[in-house]
Amino acid sequence: MARTTGPRNLHGQVVQELGQMIVGGNLAPGEALPREEALATRMAVSRTVLREALKVLATKGLIETRQKTGMRVREVRFWNQLDADVLAWRCAAMPTDDFVDKLVEMREIVEPAAAAAAARRRDDIQLAEVAAAYEAMDAAMDLDAWAEADVRFHEAVLRATNNELLGSLFSVIQTALATYFLMSARTTANFRYSLPQHHAVYDAIRRRRPNAAADAMRGLISDSRDTLKTRRAVKP
Amino acid sequence: MARTTGPRNLHGQVVQELGQMIVGGNLAPGEALPREEALATRMAVSRTVLREALKVLATKGLIETRQKTGMRVREVRFWNQLDADVLAWRCAAMPTDDFVDKLVEMREIVEPAAAAAAARRRDDIQLAEVAAAYEAMDAAMDLDAWAEADVRFHEAVLRATNNELLGSLFSVIQTALATYFLMSARTTANFRYSLPQHHAVYDAIRRRRPNAAADAMRGLISDSRDTLKTRRAVKP
């Protein structure tokens, strides 16, 4: 059987399909899935491929499988919420307001601390990465280029902390930024609005001023939250 | 073929073995793995099982696989560092000092903020969970019971934030606590030392005092970091 869209591998497509169903709420937690053979034929793939997909979903914490009992959707608290796919699936439909709030809260917790740590421990190469991302933001001629550079900037800051655990939180920041652009920036006339604030973050990291870096990052996030809030008030 | 230790499933054991090799540094990033058939026979499992294991490792970001080229170990920056298994594998050998520092840094960033959020948004049931964990710590007669209740306490706080993204960071806190007990508490005469500090956290959450909760949590973590530091100084 052949599909055309999505990842090039069959099991990847099955992962997408089932993952979206589960995270999207079509399959409630605790609910039992059809047995492998039935599910495989229903999705028109071999049992081999289906099982590889199930293993992936299991490592994301979405399902649980025991012999004879079959597979069940796990409770939400076991989901690997920081997984890039899980985050993306949650945003597949228009993200709910409270999910956006949670993303922003994560940014408020993580990114100021990360900026401070970067200011303390960054090396010259990492600083250059931040600088390059900032330059790209400055040079961006359209929203897409801006958005891409913005994401790069925040990733560079996370990497510059030299704490790879913080680095792995990039999936969350990335999703938050994507949602932000989706919900607000498309309607904002001047997308370069936050450039000075990014410069403040960059400058504090360059000058090795942890507190200033954290403050600047806080200001940046706070502003973006306000933008989201006004946008949200306008929406209905 | 049959193995006796580890997870009950064969592919789970293969995941463990390969994962530990990669994270442990036996297989360097960029290095190519043997082709599936060879690797399968070398590990004495069928190709089916091996492939399921490889898919799991791929979702953890440890390996990358393309047709004809084969499999390669991915660069460290792509590893899903927040994954419980990856964290555990990093601690499989005695964890290095700088890794412990990174774990503590994560705690310092996440847990005070989580305590504050819990103080703001917890409901009564979630408070009861925190209380129950605290009571269990108080009632603990030996180190194992204490450690288990301690982990429960910190999990309960994370859950009480009502932000499941924060909740998914439990894997990190859990690993940090396990490492802490491994490195320090086993040698500490009075393992109940931090009980009052835990009470302060609980009380602030109960009274809905975000700042007090964050401060209490900061003090708790700061103390445990000091304990690690003195322990470390003694070690050589």
Next chain:
DNA sequence: ATAAATGATTTGTATGACAAATGACCCTGA
């Protein structure tokens, strides 16, 4: 009535075959 044995169902594992992709090589032509 309780406990052990049995059977049925579902996942777990093994094997062999073929499809698809892609890097390497060769071969031709300017």
Next chain:
DNA sequence: TCAGGGTCATTTGTCATACAAATCATTTAT
């Protein structure tokens, strides 16, 4: 000599089938 294209070999991707292992439900024996 170099550029271009085409063939081939190698490796992962997919499929189908068979059997092993675990476990829930029922039945049977004491």
